[in-house]
Amino acid sequence: MxxxxxxxxxxxxxxxxxxxxxxxxxxxxxxxxxxxxxxxxxxxxxxxxxxxxxxxxxxxxxxxPYVRDALLHYAAAAANSTSGGRLSAAELAAVSATIRRCVVTGTGAGCNLLVFGLTHETLLYRALNSNGRTVFLDEREFLISRVEQQHPGIEAYDVQYTTKVVELTELLRSARQNSRGDCRPVQNLLFSECRLGLNDLPNHIYQIDWDVILIDGPAGYSPTAPGRMSAIFTAAVLARSKKADGGGNSKTHILVHDLDREVEKLCSEEYLCSENLVEAVDRLGHFVVDRMGRGQPETSNFCSNLSSPSL
Known part of the structure; x- marks a missing residue:
């Protein structure tokens, strides 16, 4: 048919x-x-x-190559990263804007950028400051070695922290008692015996006038973790001891991540000072700290507001 x-x-x-x-x-x-x-x-x-x-x-x-490296890094990590400690888009924009202002107001050669913590954003920070000097500090020596092998050109150093989150109150009280001695705001930390001061970093770290200091490490998520007490105190001393000779910038931008946590909040109030807080974006606090230079009266106070947080 x-x-x-x-x-x-x-x-x-x-x-x-x-x-x-x-x-x-x-x-x-x-x-x-x-x-x-x-x-x-x-x-x-x-x-x-x-x-x-x-x-x-x-x-x-x-x-x-730095920018290309960062793009590839983020593309590879985007799908499988579930970390809740990463900076938000708004926080990254604030960091970027701070570095950009540093370049614009400076010589155009880029910033002196010091970063506490090797994180997912490490390559991005180096890319944003590709014309400047970016130095990373981290307590995980094995991670530093791996990052240096995978990304040649990274300048990173390991830090031996001797503090624990659970010791916060004791450390703050000890520093207050020694505020006219080794825990004073202007000093050479290489010779400091303050328990909160980092005195074993490479010598040149103390000699550089840092334009921006970003604190996103060390770990502070448990009572036995190192916490960021020493990082915040050291950043505060570096900012106030800044030389800024020859008409250089006397101010240091200090960015603290996880400002909602007790350690970061109390130490920032104690050493970076509420009057220096210029911006808060999500969990990121942006402080602008001026040096205590020549011609200024010697003081043991980090903040002009003498009322310290109660312990």
Missing amino acids: KGATNTKLILFHPQLHKQPASRIWLLLFSFTFFTLAFFTFTLITTAVHPSSSAPSFASAVPMS
Whole structure:
């Protein structure tokens, strides 16, 4: 029969049912990758061209190996990272803006940027300050070695912390009792015996006038973790002991992450001072601390407001 000869048999292969789902996952991955790449590239180009209201891809400088390294790093970590300790987009924008202002108001050569903690954002910080000097401090020697091998050019040093979060109250009381001695705000920490001071860093760390200090380490999530008491105290002393000779910038921008936690909150109030807090974004506190230089009366007080947090 003619009708029978025109009959067609259609077979559905099982793989056909899987293709739409595969395409959806591919589209989702592509969208995530390019969204992340666009965000990071926008952050970088905004830092390079602060006068422009919107970054232009045509006018952007050629992408440096640092920028490319950061993009690849974030793209690889985006899908499987579940860490809750990473900086938010708003916090990263605040860090970027601080570094950008440093470059604009300075010589254009970039910032002297000191970072406590090796984190997911390490490569981004180096990229943002690619024309300056960026130094990282971390308590995990094995992590420093791995990062240096994977990303040549990283300048990082290990720190031996002798404090614990559970000792917070005792350490603050001890520092107050010794505020006219080894725990004073202006000093050479290399010769300090203050329990909160870091005195075993490479010598040049104490000699550099730091423009920006970012504190996102060491770990402070448990009572036995080192906590950031020493990092905050050391940053405060470095800022107040700044030389700034020859008309240099006398102020230091100090950014403290996890300011909602007790250690970060109390130590920031004690040594960075509430009157120096210029911005708070999510869990990031931005302090601007001026040096205590020549011609100023010698004092044992870190803050002009003498009312210290109760312990």
